[in-house]
Each structure stands twice: as structure tokens, then as C-alpha cells.
Amino acid sequence: MRFTEHPILDFERVRGREVTIYFEGKPIKAYEGETIATALHAAGIRIFQHSTKKHRPRGLFCAIGKCSSCLMKVNGIPNVRTCITLVEEGMQIERQDEKPVLPKTSKPPKWKEPPRIEADVVVIGGGPAGMMAAINASDAGAKVVLLDENPMLGGQLVKQTHKFFGKREQFAGVRGIKIAEILSEELKKRDIEVFLETSAIMLLQDGDEKLVVGVRKNKELVEFKGKTVVVATGAMERMIPFENNDLPGVYGAGAIQTLMNTYGVKPGDRVLIVGAGNVGLILAYQLYQAGVKVEAIVEAMPKIGGYFVHAAKVRRLGIPILTRHTILRAEGKEKVERAVVAQLDENWNVVPGSEKVFEVDVIALAVGLRPSIELLHQIGCQIKYVPELGGHVVIRDSRMETTIKGIFVAGDSAEIEEATTAMLEGKIAGISAALAAGVASPGWLKEVEKTQRELEEFRSGPFGRKVLEGLKKVVVE
Amino acid sequence: MKSKADVVVIGGGSTGTSIAYHLAKLGADVVLVEKGYLGNGSTFRCATGIRQQFTDEANIKLMKYNIERWKKLSEELGYDINFKQTGYLFLATTEEEVEAFKQNIKLHNKFGAPTRLITPEEAKEIVPLLNADEFLAGQWNPTDGKANPFKTVFAFARKAKELGAEIYEYTEVTDIIVENNEVKGVKTNRGTIKTDVVVNAANAWAPIINEMAGLDREFIPIKPYKHQLVKTEPIKEGQIEPLVCPPAWNDSYVIQDGEDGGILCGTGLEYGPTYDMTPTYDFLREVLKWATRIIPALKYVHVLRQWAGFYAKTPDSNPAIGKINYIDGFYIAAGFSGHGFMMAPGVGEAIAELIVKGKTHVPLDWEWYDPHRFERGELRSTAFQIG
Numbered sequence: 088m089r090f091t092e093h094p095i096l097d098f099e100r101v102r103g104r105e106v107t108i109y110f111e112g113k114p115i116k117a118y119e120g121e122t123i124a125t126a127l128h129a130a131g132i133r134i135f136q137h138s139t140k141k142h143r144p145r146g147l148f149c150a151i152g153k154c155s156s157c158l159m160k161v162n163g164i165p166n167v168r169t170c171i172t173l174v175e176e177g178m179q180i181e182r183q184d185e186k187p188v189l190p191k192t193s194k195p196p197k198w199k200e201p202p203r204i205e206a207d208v209v210v211i212g213g214g215p216a217g218m219m220a221a222i223n224a225s226d227a228g229a230k231v232v233l234l235d236e237n238p239m240l241g242g243q244l245v246k247q248t249h250k251f252f253g254k255r256e257q258f259a260g261v262r263g264i265k266i267a268e269i270l271s272e273e274l275k276k277r278d279i280e281v282f283l284e285t286s287a288i289m290l291l292q293d294g295d296e297k298l299v300v301g302v303r304k305n306k307e308l309v310e311f312k313g314k315t316v317v318v319a320t321g322a323m324e325r326m327i328p329f330e331n332n333d334l335p336g337v338y339g340a341g342a343i344q345t346l347m348n349t350y351g352v353k354p355g356d357r358v359l360i361v362g363a364g365n366v367g368l369i370l371a372y373q374l375y376q377a378g379v380k381v382e383a384i385v386e387a388m389p390k391i392g393g394y395f396v397h398a399a400k401v402r403r404l405g406i407p408i409l410t411r412h413t414i415l416r417a418e419g420k421e422k423v424e425r426a427v428v429a430q431l432d433e434n435w436n437v438v439p440g441s442e443k444v445f446e447v448d449v450i451a452l453a454v455g456l457r458p459s460i461e462l463l464h465q466i467g468c469q470i471k472y473v474p475e476l477g478g479h480v481v482i483r484d485s486r487m488e489t490t491i492k493g494i495f496v497a498g499d500s501a502e503i504e505e506a507t508t509a510m511l512e513g514k515i516a517g518i519s520a521a522l523a524a525g526v527a528s529p530g531w532l533k534e535v536e537k538t539q540r541e542l543e544e545f546r547s548g549p550f551g552r553k554v555l556e557g558l559k560k561v562v563v564e
Numbered sequence: 565m566k567s568k569a570d571v572v573v574i575g576g577g578s579t580g581t582s583i584a585y586h587l588a589k590l591g592a593d594v595v596l597v598e599k600g601y602l603g604n605g606s607t608f609r610c611a612t613g614i615r616q617q618f619t620d621e622a623n624i625k626l627m628k629y630n631i632e633r634w635k636k637l638s639e640e641l642g643y644d645i646n647f648k649q650t651g652y653l654f655l656a657t658t659e660e661e662v663e664a665f666k667q668n669i670k671l672h673n674k675f676g677a678p679t680r681l682i683t684p685e686e687a688k689e690i691v692p693l694l695n696a697d698e699f700l701a702g703q704w705n706p707t708d709g710k711a712n713p714f715k716t717v718f719a720f721a722r723k724a725k726e727l728g729a730e731i732y733e734y735t736e737v738t739d740i741i742v743e744n745n746e747v748k749g750v751k752t753n754r755g756t757i758k759t760d761v762v763v764n765a766a767n768a769w770a771p772i773i774n775e776m777a778g779l780d781r782e783f784i785p786i787k788p789y790k791h792q793l794v795k796t797e798p799i800k801e802g803q804i805e806p807l808v809c810p811p812a813w814n815d816s817y818v819i820q821d822g823e824d825g826g827i828l829c830g831t832g833l834e835y836g837p838t839y840d841m842t843p844t845y846d847f848l849r850e851v852l853k854w855a856t857r858i859i860p861a862l863k864y865v866h867v868l869r870q871w872a873g874f875y876a877k878t879p880d881s882n883p884a885i886g887k888i889n890y891i892d893g894f895y896i897a898a899g900f901s902g903h904g905f906m907m908a909p910g911v912g913e914a915i916a917e918l919i920v921k922g923k924t925h926v927p928l929d930w931e932w933y934d935p936h937r938f939e940r941g942e943l944r945s946t947a948f949q950i951g
Contacts, residue, residue, distance in 0.1 A: 139798070164864050166797055186800040186825050189861035191692050196856050196863045288867075291845055300845055467842075 214242020216498025
């Protein structure tokens with residue numbers, strides 16, 4: 088089901104011309120600008136594939152192209168990430184129930200030289216960190232190109248309907264969706280070439296420069312040659328172990344926000360949220376806003392992790408927050424039909440007899456994120472496991488340069504934090520990348536230092552403590 | 565760590581673990597040392613193929629024996645190493661190649677390998693996704709095959725340990741103690757092991773070990789050449805089971821991984837000598853160009869991974885296997901030039917028997933693989949190499 092009304096959002100801006108796509112041969116109404124997974128979801132289709140070994144049903148999980156739960160056969164091509172592939176008129180979409188069988192009578196592809204885009208700074212990722220990096224690198228005098236595998240700019244900002252904190256110049260009081268629009272506009276004002284639906288599949292040293300190998304729209308090779316590279320590839324939703332955690336209807340919190348806030352599709356009717364950090368709390372409020380019932384939030388820790396203001400808002404709505412509770416299992420035949428939760432004692436053991444059953448069709452996991460460091464790992468940046476920062480992260484200096492000269496990192500791919508810090512890091516990385524490329528005047532160093540101070544200030548509160556502890560382990564000079 | 569042993573094997577790839585297993589089976593007190601983790605050198609990076617289709621008597625005979633060993637290896641080691649006889653299919657694009665195939669087949673048949681010439685239509689039946697139109701004929705041996713390198717090394721090591729061998733990973737050899745031209749021990753970063761017998765199974769790194777024993781690095785001139793593979797996402801089994809290779813297309817080949825169904829794609833783009841293992845973009849482009857010409861439907865699948873490993877090459881691409889005459893108790897089995905995994909069972913057995921019994925029943929031509937041939941300037945005909 089699609090929303091037509093929403094207190095904050097206007098979905099007509101993403102919904103283009105009406106088109107017809109076909110799921111297992113049956114026509115389905117969709118709108119240009121929507122992803123395949125969104126359109127299927129709007130039509131009530133939850134099961135996208137069955138796992139190849141145990142034939143377990145699988146559906147959407149991350150909705151940003153990072154897991155492989157939504158792979159389907161599209162126009163005969165297997166394993167298409169339907170969550171980031173836009174619908175096209177007449178598209179044939181099929182469920183995958185086994186490993187692909189390929190056509191016997193294909194012709195070899197015609198090979199042509201891939202386009203080579205040359206720039207001073209190549210930015211991978213068009214979220215808050217990547218966009219700020221691109222804008223600031225450009226202002227510092229660099230020729231910049233930006234690529235992102237999603238069909239729209241903004242990263243996770245495009246689903247954040249809440250207003251930001253901080254200072255005015257850090258977009259305090261502005262909703263995430265609006266910040267995405269502002270930054271997109273700023274990109275457009277500058278001569279920054281943007282490649283959407285373009286996945287970076289390889290990051291290489293190429294003589295003194297860097298080569299980013301991209302694949303556009305799942306088929307066309309594009310080469311990006313740059314003097315320096317900023318990797319701002321964001322993060323990936325964490326999964327926690329519980330019985331049936333792969334059932335369709337178990338979603339990453341971000342996936343629900345994508346469905347609901349970006350595309351205006353109702354994620355389900357009744358939701359259980361796992362995790363009472365800021366994401367879980369904000370999600371509860373957003374679901375309420377969209378008219379979806381939230382049965383409860385369970386949190387394994389003895390205390391709510393998120394900001395007090397968010398928790399208070401959720402409590403006012405009458406949504407119970409059960410601390411010291413965890414999810415035991417999801418139940419349902421082919422998709423989630425209920426969730427079983429239980430209380431935990433001080434030693435994290437389940438208290439016998441404390442099981443509660445919630446009749447829900449959606450289980451939202453808001454249990455944290457881990458940095459997407461694949462490209463940084465592949466090119467050989469030094470990596471360290473730092474739990475405070477969300478897991479494996481790269482070693483870097485205070486200008487966000489990694490152990491490989493000319494490779495910079497910013498935002499959640501550097502450490503799990505928030506959009507405001509991602510933007511500040513993006514600015515630092517962007518200017519530093521322009522400086523390292525030899526195109527920015529040394530005067531820009533002052534701007535880097537100023538931004539470093541802002542970042543320090545933002546992190547000085549109690550919620551910055553953990554990140555600061557973690558950063559001590561990875562920031563080297 | 566043990567301070568003494570009958571034999572110390574240096575190198576924990578398929579060759580080293582096979583040697584350790586066979587020595588332990590013969591009752592020797594054996595220690596294997598590996599500077600990284602087992603298999604990390606070249607074995608875990610290989611394309612999994614096992615073939616008899618060489619172009620000389622020694623390699624054909626050794627590999628024919630090996631096929632018999634591979635067939636029984638899972639049972640013998642008590643662990644399924646997933647050996648499958650899915651065949652090797654070479655494809656000809658010119659009449660000259662067809663003639664050469666006919667000569668090869670004669671040679672294979674002479675030594676008992678059941679290779680035969682097939683038509684493109686037959687080839688298409690064996691490999692349903694093949695772009696058969698581009699080929700004139702195939703050189704097909706259905707008894708060749710593939711196995712899982714990870715499981716094979718694990719199974720050799722596990723069985724060796726069961727039989728009393730000690731295996732030390734992350735243990736790097738720093739020196740070989742040689743006194744009066746006799747092996748006396750092996751120094752490692754974790755201590756010294758006294759021994760009278762050392763086997764150098766370090767393959768790409770073998771010259772470094774030779775040097776530690778006081779030999780010249782160039783005495784057995786093994787050089788590391790970087791080769792690469794890409795692997796696609798899994799496809800349903802049975803679509804590209806054999807190793808398929810048109811040698812004229814830059815030695816390019818594809819083979820379906822017997823474990824998960826992904827397609828391994830290789831090509832003859834080689835770098836080196838180098839110890840660098842960084843994957844290259846040039847390789848990715850080159851290999852995909854050929855792979856999608858051999859199997860056009862591969863254009864529909866994603867590449868999941870690309871990695872590099874070494875062909876530890878000798879000047880004639882044949883390995884150096886045997887005793888080093890200058891130092892009592894020093895043996896070598898290295899320089900496999902891309903063929904180490906497929907030869908491992910027979911080579912391990914032969915070296916173990918040579919050490920313990922002074923001779924072997926394995927049909928391994930010691931003369932052909934003689935480690936001293938290089939210093940005599942005697943090269944063999946080049947072993948048939950692909951990829």
C-alpha cells in the first residue's frame with residue numbers, strides 16, 4: 088500500500104509516470120522513480136527469493152544495496168539488487184528459488200572501451216559525508232566527480248524526517264530530507280559530475296594516481312581516474328542472531344525508513360522494534376506519524392540508549408519501551424506473523440516464563456551499524472577492530488587520510504556516528520583531498536582546522552565520549 | 565614446540581601437507597612448519613583443476629597415477645575433499661590446432677589416458693553454455709577433474725596429525741643448520757628443531773629456503789609469477805562442469821567451482837617475477853573478455869572476487885623433485901609452475917617413500933624432475949601450462 092498523505096512528506100516528488108511491471112508474469116502498477124523492491128512491497132509482495140540450499144524465504148532487509156536478501160531475476164538477469172534498481176516499463180521480475188540457470192544461446196557481449204572520467208578528487212558515496220566532501224573539494228579548486236550506487240543523492244538523509252541538533256551552520260532545526268535537498272542543490276551549482284546507480288567495484292593505485300572502477304546500471308563499465316579519492320560509502324545495518332531472523336518481514340530499521348519515508352510505501356501494519364537507540368526511537372515516532380502501529384520497543388540493555396527527547400516523545404505516544412528484553416524468535420510460515428520476546432537477567436540469560444508474544448508482521452532491527460570498509464580493505468588500508476566505532480575501521484590521521492596516501496575516508500565508513508559529524512568529516516576529507524591533489528591553495532588548511540574544531544566541539548557532549556575513546560585507537564599523525 | 569624430529573617439512577600447501585601425511589603414514593616422526601596459515605601460499609589460490617593432459621611422458625604418467633590417488637583420497641583421509649571427474653576440455657580454433665590435438669591424443673592414449681577428439685556439437689552437450697560455433701574440435705578427457713583445495717589441505721593435515729605429525733602454522737624458518745654438508749636442524753621464529761632431514765616444499769619461496777641451506781638462489785631457479793583468477797556468483801551446477809580452455813585465446817579458461825557453483829575464470833596474463841599479490845584491473849578486463857567469449861551467458865553474472873597467486877616457475881615449467889646431492893638429508897619438491905595441487909598426492913607419496921625407503925613405487929620419473937638439471941643446463945620440454 089502506498090501513502091497518499093503524510094504530515095511531512097510529499098511523495099509525488101519521487102513518483103513519476105505510472106508504469107506496469109510484471110511479477111511472475113502478473114502485471115503490477117508502479118511509478119517511475121521507485122525501486123523494484125518498493126513497487127513489489129506496495130503490491131503486497133514480501134517474498135523475493137528462496138535461499139538456494141535450505142530454500143528459506145527471503146525478502147527485503149537493508150534496502151540500500153548492501154545485503155543480498157532482495158536479489159531477483161530481472162529481465163532474465165539473475166541476482167539483481169531490486170532495492171536499488173529502478174522500475175522500467177514492462178520489466179519482467181521473477182523470484183529466484185535456486186541458483187541461476189543461464190540461457191544456452193547468448194551471444195558474446197560487444198566490448199568497447201569504457202568511458203574514463205578524469206578528476207582531481209573522486210568521491211565514492213553521495214550521502215552527507217560524500218556530498219560535503221565533493222562540495223568542499225570543489226570550492227577548494229578541485230575538479231570533482233562523485234559516484235553512488237543508489238538512484239538518488241542524499242544517502243540516509245533522504246529518509247530522515249526528524250530535525251537535526253547542533254549549530255545553525257550544521258543545519259540545526261532542519262530535517263534530514265531537507266538537508267539532502269540543500270546539499271544536492273549545492274552540488275548542482277558547482278561543476279561536479281555525478282554518476283548515480285554506479286557501484287564502485289574496485290579501488291586501485293594507478294601509477295601516482297588512483298583508479299576507481301565503476302559499474303553503471305549493473306552493466307556498463309566506467310573508469311574514474313583521480314589524484315585522490317574520498318571513500319564515503321556509509322554503513323550497513325547489523326543483524327542479531329535469533330530464530331528465523333531471515334524471515335521476510337524482519338527488516339533493518341533503515342529499510343523501513345526507505346520504504347516509508349523515501350518512497351511512501353507502508354512497511355506493514357504492526358511493528359516490533361528491537362533496539363532503543365536513537366534509530367529505534369526515531370523509527371517508532373516515524374511509524375506512528377505514518378499511521379503504523381508500534382507494539383513495543385525491546386532493548387537488551389538496562390537503559391535506553393538514545394537521546395532523552397526522543398525517548399520522551401515515544402513514551403508520550405504510549406509505545407512501551409521494554410528494557411532488559413530481547414527477541415527470542417520470529418514466527419510465521421513464509422513471512423513474519425508474530426514475535427516472541429523475553430526478559431533478561433543481569434547475566435544476559437532469559438528469565439524463564441517471561442516470554443511475551445506480539446502479533447506483528449514487521450520486526451525492525453535497530454541494533455546498530457557497521458562501517459562499509461570493503462573498498463578500503465581491498466586497496467590495502469590498515470584496518471583495526473574498534474568496537475566503540477562500530478567494528479572494523481581504517482587507521483587515519485586527523486585530516487581523514489588513511490594509511491594509503493591519497494585515500495581519504497569520511498562519515499559512517501570511517502566510524503559509526505551521525506549525519507552531522509559525517510558532514511563535518513566530509514568537509515575535512517574533501518578539502519584535504521584537494522590539498523593532497525595539489526590543487527588547493529595552502530590557505531584552505533585554515534578551513535580544515537576550523538572544521539576540526541567544530542567536530543571536536545560537537546563531540547564534547549556525553550554522547551561523543553564513546554566515539555572519542557574509539558578515535559584514540561585509530562587516529563594517528 | 566617440539567625440539568627434534570626425524571623430518572621437518574617446510575611449507576604447508578598441498579605439497580607439504582601431502583608429504584607430511586605420507587611420512588607420518590610410514591611411521592616417520594614429522595614436523596611441518598608454515599610461515600602463514602596452511603594453504604595460504606598458492607594452494608588456496610588455485611583453480612582447482614586436475615588433469616592428465618600434458619604433452620610429455622613423465623607428466624602424463626605421474627598425473628595418471630595421481631588421478632587414481634585422487635579417486636580414493638576422500639576415503640583414505642576420512643574426509644570428503646570433493647574430487648569430481650568432470651573432465652578437461654581443450655578447444656581448437658584452427659586446423660593446425662586440431663592437428664596438434666590429434667598428436668596429443670596419441671601420446672595420452674599411449675600412456676593410458678583416455679583423451680579423445682570430439683566435435684563442437686559434442687562439446688556443447690558437455691558444456692551446455694559453450695559458444696561452440698567458434699571452435700573446430702575439442703580435446704576431451706572425461707577422467708580429468710577437480711577437487712576442493714581447502715578441504716584437501718585440511719584433510720591431509722588432519723590425517724597427518726592423527727598419525728602423529730606436528731604442524732606449526734605462523735612458524736617461519738629463519739635458517740637451516742648444515743654441518744659438514746649434513747642437515748642438522750631448522751631454526752624458526754619460534755625455536756629450533758633438530759633433524760637430519762629437511763624437505764623444502766616452499767614452492768614460490770623455495771629459493772629462499774635453499775639459500776638458507778647454503779645453496780645458491782639460482783641453483784634451482786624458481787621464480788614467482790603472479791597469476792590471477794576471478795570468481796563469479798554461484799550458478800546452478802552442471803552448466804560448466806569441466807575445465808574449458810581454448811589455448812589459442814591467451815590460455816584462457818573457465819571452470820565451475822565444485823563446491824559452490826561459482827565460475828572460476830583465468831587467463832594467461834602473467835606478471836613477474838614478483839612477490840606482489842595485488843590484483844590488477846587489466847587482468848579483470850582481459851579475463852572477462854575471453855570468459856564471455858567462451859561462455860557468452862557469463863555476461864549475466866556478477867564477479868564476486870578477484871585474487872592473485874603464484875605460479876612458481878622453473879625454466880622448463882617442470883617441478884624440481886628429489887634429493888639435493890650437495891647436502892645429506894636435504895630434499896626438495898617445489899617449482900610446480902602451476903601444477904602443484906593436482907600433483908600433490910603422488911608427489912607427497914613419492915618423496916615420503918624416497919626418504920623412508922630410499923625408493924618409491926610411484927611412477928615418478930626422478931631423472932625428469934631432477935633438481936640438479938638446471939645447473940647442468942639440461943632443460944626438459946616445457947610442461948604444458950595454461951592460465
